[in-house]
Amino acid sequence: MKNLIAFLAKYHHWLLFLFLEVIGGVMLFQYNSYQGSVWFTSANAVTGKVYELRSMVTTFFSLIRVNEELTLRNFYLERQVTQLRSLYTELTQDTTVMERTELEMLSKYKLVSAKVVDNSVDRPDNFITIDRGRNDGVDTNMPVACGNGVVGVVYLASDHYSVVIPVLNTSASRISCAIRRRGYFGYLHWTGGDPSVAFIEDIPRHARFNRGEWVETSGYSSIFPPGVLVGQIEKIYNSPDGLSFRLKVRLSTDFANLRNVVVINDKSIGERNMLQKAAKDSLEVMKARN
Numbered sequence: 444m445k446n447l448i449a450f451l452a453k454y455h456h457w458l459l460f461l462f463l464e465v466i467g468g469v470m471l472f473q474y475n476s477y478q479g480s481v482w483f484t485s486a487n488a489v490t491g492k493v494y495e496l497r498s499m500v501t502t503f504f505s506l507i508r509v510n511e512e513l514t515l516r517n518f519y520l521e522r523q524v525t526q527l528r529s530l531y532t533e534l535t536q537d538t539t540v541m542e543r544t545e546l547e548m549l550s551k552y553k554l555v556s557a558k559v560v561d562n563s564v565d566r567p568d569n570f571i572t573i574d575r576g577r578n579d580g581v582d583t584n585m586p587v588a589c590g591n592g593v594v595g596v597v598y599l600a601s602d603h604y605s606v607v608i609p610v611l612n613t614s615a616s617r618i619s620c621a622i623r624r625r626g627y628f629g630y631l632h633w634t635g636g637d638p639s640v641a642f643i644e645d646i647p648r649h650a651r652f653n654r655g656e657w658v659e660t661s662g663y664s665s666i667f668p669p670g671v672l673v674g675q676i677e678k679i680y681n682s683p684d685g686l687s688f689r690l691k692v693r694l695s696t697d698f699a700n701l702r703n704v705v706v707i708n709d710k711s712i713g714e715r716n717m718l719q720k721a722a723k724d725s726l727e728v729m730k731a732r733n
Contacts, residue, residue: 494561494572498702552668553708555580560604564638564698568614571595571607573704578602584666586707592672592695593618593631593660594704605706611638611698620673621661622652628661629690631673638698640677646688654679658692668709 557579561572575581577600587594587607595609608615610633617630620643627650629643643658656676662669678691 495558495574498558498560553580555706555708557581557605557704557706559701559704562698562701564611567612567635569609569611569698570598571609571701571704573605573607573706574603575706576601576603576605580708581605581706586667586671586709587704588671588707589696589701589704591697592674593667594696594698594701596666597706607704609698610641610694610696617644618667618673619661619664620658621663621669622646622650622676623657623659625650625652625656627652628663629687631658631692639694641674641692641694643676643690643692644682644687646690648687650688652676658690668707 555575557573557575559571560574561570563569563571571587571594573581573587581597581600583597583600585597587597587609593610595607595612595615597605598608599606610618610631613633613635615633617632619628620631621628627646629646631641632644633641654676658673658676660667660669660671660673672695674692674694674696676690677693680689680691681687682689
């Protein structure tokens with residue numbers, strides 16, 4: 444005990460200096476958005492390696508079940524494509540139209556496969572770290588999906604890693620969704636708690652649909668392309684103001700067991716965003732003149 448007191452008495456100036464440095468650093472990065480963003484981006488590369496090693500161990504023990512799920516899903520999708528191609532060919536008598544349509548749709552997108560190296564589902568504002576970055580063609584505001592549906596949007600990207608804001612984030616921007624084959628659309632929002640459910644807001648009152656129907660991205664947002672699966676309608680509520688429906692949706696993506704994702708690089712999104720920005724700027728100029 445005497446040795447400890449002697450040590451503290453001898454080096455108390457250095458200890459106080461280190462303590463104040465830590466407090467100053469925390470306040471600098473926590474209360475200044477620019478410094479916080481710089482720290483978050485630079486630390487991403489270091490922590491990404493640690494997360495990647497930990498993820499490799501976890502992934503190894505879940506590969507068998509994941510492979511079984513992928514095999515079943517691929518078989519199911521191949522059956523669907525075969526049946527649809529056969530039906531369309533029978534109706535149109537054109538054996539090449541499906542191939543041409545598929546190639547045209549795929550040419551719009553570049554898919555970057557990635558592995559999840561860190562993930563959380565038990566916080567109000569969850570984040571996902573993936574092992575792909577700018578050197579791999581990944582950039583901010585790109586949509587992220589998996590074999591089962593929507594995952595989230597790239598928030599920050601370094602050279603080799605990226606941070607994704609998933610659907611399971613109460614602060615996440617809302618994703619425009621539509622009821623499959625119905626056309627009615629609303630906005631996906633997670634309110635916290637159960638990581639397997641979220642809500643679709645602002646479905647119009649005149650909409651006609653049933654529980655059990657599927658919800659997918661509408662393509663009306665400036666991020667996600669249309670047709671990416673979101674989930675299945677579980678319950679239907681009235682909105683607080685009574686002017687629309689609020690849908691409880693069972694998410695198709697199992698975020699607690701998320702291992703592999705794809706980042707969607709839509710070549711048309713950049714052009715569309717530039718056009719929308721030009722229209723907004725033009726409208727502001729017209730308002731200023733009036």
